[in-house]
Amino acid sequence: MTGRYFAGVDIGSTMTKVVIMDQALVASVIGPTGPEHRKLANRVMEEALAKAQLSFDEIDYVVATGYGRINVPFADKQITEISCHARGAIYMVPGARTVIDIGGQDCKGIQVKEGRVIDFVMNDKCAAGTGRFLEVTAEELGVDLEDMGRLSLEAENRVEISSTCTVFAAQEVVARLSEGVPLADIVAGLHWAIATRIYRMVRRLKIEKEVVLTGGGAKNAGLVNALEAKLGFPAVVPTEPLLTGAMGAALLGSDMVMKATESGTSLPRRERRLDEATLFT
Amino acid sequence: MEEQKWPEKYPVEGKRGRKYGTVAAMKVGPMVKAAIGSSVEAQQEDKDIAYTFIECNYDEIIRAMDIVPVWTENYAGICGAKRDAQRFLERAESLNLSRSLCTYALCGLGFDEWREELGEMPPDSPWGGQARPGVMLSSGQILCDPRNKWYQAAQQFQPDVPIYNVAGLFPMYERDVDSHEIEGYYAKYITEDLRGLVKFLEEHFHKKMDWDRLWETIKLADATTDLHVECRELRKAVPTPMDTGDAMNCMVPQAFMMGTQEAYDFYRDLRDELRYKVEHKLGVVEEEKYRLVWAGGLPSWFALSDFNYFWSKGATFPVESTYNEQVYSANELDLPKTDDPLEYMAWRWIRRWTYWYDLARKRPGSEPDVERTINYIEQYDIDGIVMHEAFSCRTWHVGLIWQLNQLRKIYRDVPSLILESDIVDISSYNEADTRARIDAFIDTLEAVKSR
Numbered sequence: 001m002t003g004r005y006f007a008g009v010d011i012g013s014t015m016t017k018v019v020i021m022d023q024a025l026v027a028s029v030i031g032p033t034g035p036e037h038r039k040l041a042n043r044v045m046e047e048a049l050a051k052a053q054l055s056f057d058e059i060d061y062v063v064a065t066g067y068g069r070i071n072v073p074f075a076d077k078q079i080t081e082i083s084c085h086a087r088g089a090i091y092m093v094p095g096a097r098t099v100i101d102i103g104g105q106d107c108k109g110i111q112v113k114e115g116r117v118i119d120f121v122m123n124d125k126c127a128a129g130t131g132r133f134l135e136v137t138a139e140e141l142g143v144d145l146e147d148m149g150r151l152s153l154e155a156e157n158r159v160e161i162s163s164t165c166t167v168f169a170a171q172e173v174v175a176r177l178s179e180g181v182p183l184a185d186i187v188a189g190l191h192w193a194i195a196t197r198i199y200r201m202v203r204r205l206k207i208e209k210e211v212v213l214t215g216g217g218a219k220n221a222g223l224v225n226a227l228e229a230k231l232g233f234p235a236v237v238p239t240e241p242l243l244t245g246a247m248g249a250a251l252l253g254s255d256m257v258m259k260a261t262e263s264g265t266s267l268p269r270r271e272r273r274l275d276e277a278t279l280f281t
Numbered sequence: 282m283e284e285q286k287w288p289e290k291y292p293v294e295g296k297r298g299r300k301y302g303t304v305a306a307m308k309v310g311p312m313v314k315a316a317i318g319s320s321v322e323a324q325q326e327d328k329d330i331a332y333t334f335i336e337c338n339y340d341e342i343i344r345a346m347d348i349v350p351v352w353t354e355n356y357a358g359i360c361g362a363k364r365d366a367q368r369f370l371e372r373a374e375s376l377n378l379s380r381s382l383c384t385y386a387l388c389g390l391g392f393d394e395w396r397e398e399l400g401e402m403p404p405d406s407p408w409g410g411q412a413r414p415g416v417m418l419s420s421g422q423i424l425c426d427p428r429n430k431w432y433q434a435a436q437q438f439q440p441d442v443p444i445y446n447v448a449g450l451f452p453m454y455e456r457d458v459d460s461h462e463i464e465g466y467y468a469k470y471i472t473e474d475l476r477g478l479v480k481f482l483e484e485h486f487h488k489k490m491d492w493d494r495l496w497e498t499i500k501l502a503d504a505t506t507d508l509h510v511e512c513r514e515l516r517k518a519v520p521t522p523m524d525t526g527d528a529m530n531c532m533v534p535q536a537f538m539m540g541t542q543e544a545y546d547f548y549r550d551l552r553d554e555l556r557y558k559v560e561h562k563l564g565v566v567e568e569e570k571y572r573l574v575w576a577g578g579l580p581s582w583f584a585l586s587d588f589n590y591f592w593s594k595g596a597t598f599p600v601e602s603t604y605n606e607q608v609y610s611a612n613e614l615d616l617p618k619t620d621d622p623l624e625y626m627a628w629r630w631i632r633r634w635t636y637w638y639d640l641a642r643k644r645p646g647s648e649p650d651v652e653r654t655i656n657y658i659e660q661y662d663i664d665g666i667v668m669h670e671a672f673s674c675r676t677w678h679v680g681l682i683w684q685l686n687q688l689r690k691i692y693r694d695v696p697s698l699i700l701e702s703d704i705v706d707i708s709s710y711n712e713a714d715t716r717a718r719i720d721a722f723i724d725t726l727e728a729v730k731s732r
Binding site: 080 | 724729
């Protein structure tokens with residue numbers, strides 16, 4: 001430990017992630033982002049501090065990211081997910097050139113060169129191509145979301161899911177079930193459909209190795225498998241893909257503080273109080 | 282940083298939160314409102330009215346014949362900007378017209394169907410409504426595919442209103458074909474097409490074309506375009522004195538009032554304002570950090586405030602491709618000499634549309650739209666590219682990704698952002714998501730600049 005700690009808070013659409021880092025990961029907490037939880041980033045932060053056995057005063061700088069980044073009243077700075085995911089991915093996979101982040105309600109492709117973002121694409125308008133697609137269809141199939149990836153790998157004859165809309169895809173799934181199509185083949189078809197949509201979007205960028213998969217979608221072995229098939233080569237999944245954005249946020253905070261220190265200046269910090277967000281009250 | 286000192290003549294505070302917009306742009310709203318109002322009055326006074334499309338090469342003809350134009354795309358845009366298009370779109374949808382057709386057309390058709398059903402303007406029509414025409418001047422122009430079908434569909438509700446379809450052709454770009462070798466054929470065709478239009482208007486409205494007046498109108502329009510070109514050149518200054526947010530308003534006289542003294546006066550005033558601002562280094566934003574090109578797509582008329590959001594990040598748009606297709610001085614087009622005003626208009630039309638062809642052919646792998654963007658990047662010192670994919674506008678939608686990829690291949694990597702929404706249909710728009718994309722794009726620009 002260096003004695004300087006940096007926190008990254010990533011408020012995603014479905015999960016809230018907090019990390020505390022020095023040069024390495026010191027502590028991390030992952031919790032759900034429900035309507036009631038959005039304003040409770042402070043509690044997740046408290047939990048992370050307890051795990052790290054640190055007081056909030058000991059945190060040098062706090063960076064918030066994710067779609068809910070503006071709801072973190074104790075953050076010193078807000079930085080977009082694109083920058084944070086890129087920084088986190090490069091930290092975990094130094095040779096990263098393309099980052100594909102598959103989140104709960106959006107999907108991003110990021111092109112990286114010499115450690116910096118040079119281009120990006122986002123899908124934030126349609127559930128197809130995001131974790132939400134699998135959530136909805138898993139519910140329709142009566143399968144636990146966590147089991148979907150494993151199940152897809154058991155398929156023998158993957159079916160084509162032609163609907164491009166999540167709602168209609170769920171209806172198509174029911175129709176296939178009633179035709180007696182094996183569950184694994186349907187689930188594999190769903191994974192192929194989502195991988196196709198993600199690949200179609202990310203192809204707008206120049207896809208170069210290493211391709212790093214992050215976000216909750218990267219924890220799904222079936223989706224990783226399907227995406228690798230679309231890419232035509234293996235992708236890299238970091239040890240904890242869900243923490244990429246939060247780690248990137250903490251690291252960017254560290255970069256900024258170090259840069260300021262080198263130039264003999266200091267960055268403005270918020271008072272170290274773990275208040276709830278007031279946006280929803 | 283010391284705050285800019287602004288002269289009283291060009292005040293800082295404008296209407297609608299427009300902090301550093303041009304004074305000229307603030308005149309546009311009232312100008313359009315007055316034009317729409319006068320077309321409604323013209324209907325009441327039984328004057329000669331035509332439904333018209335922009336960039337169809339007939340502006341001077343209708344002005345010289347005192348025909349009141351009703352710019353149907355413009356009216357749909359007004360409905361969109363006033364966030365009052367949905368009720369007209371829903372009318373069109375209930376006629377079983379696809380939501381993915383041009384939403385300008387859907388809005389206009391929904392309006393027409395309602396107006397014809399009522400026998401009067403629909404309740405609370407934006408700015409008084411869209412006047413009923415005596416004729417409809419459609420276009421088979423390759424720029425925009427729904428234009429001839431739109432007015433054909435409108436005839437369902439107003440079958441007594443005849444259509445004249447202006448072909449508006451120009452040579453397509455082909456890498457291995459010198460357009461100069463074939464443009465003469467096009468010129469002959471367009472000249473005769475315009476002659477047919479004049480005859481149609483003379484017969485329908487029982488009036489004769491005054492050919493001397495047409496020449497005078499052409500000269501006025503050319504002088505107006507020269508002023509507009511000068512304005513675009515002045516925007517190269519750092520900091521830029523005017524950006525695309527304003528240009529989307531300042532295009533109005535070029536697109537909808539060409540051949541009028543009002544349009545000429547507008548660009549003269551705008552030119553003077555920009556000259557002053559350049560001389561005194563008065564920019565759109567206090568600290569211009571990033572210079573962007575709007576390289577394709579019509580804007581979301583209901584979300585022009587997104588430009589203010591760019592400004593809040595220190596990003597400006599010194600130049601745009603949209604609405605600039607006809608803004609080339611006739612003096613630099615090397616037009617053949619002719620005594621026939623219609624032939625002159627035909628050649629001017631072709632040379633403007635093929636303006637970038639020769640340059641594109643000189644750069645392997647380029648094509649006119651890509652070449653234009655490359656030139657803008659260099660001439661306007663551009664850091665990034667922004668495009669808008671309006672889902673209902675096929676004209677602008679097709680090819681944007683290809684252009685970006687080609688630009689990277691033959692030129693260099695330039696950070697780019699593609700916004701996704703529509704021109705009129707507000708249900709396609711999500712402000713939070715749009716701004717999240719803009720935030721990420723600004724991060725990317727910063728990262729690239731600090732390399």
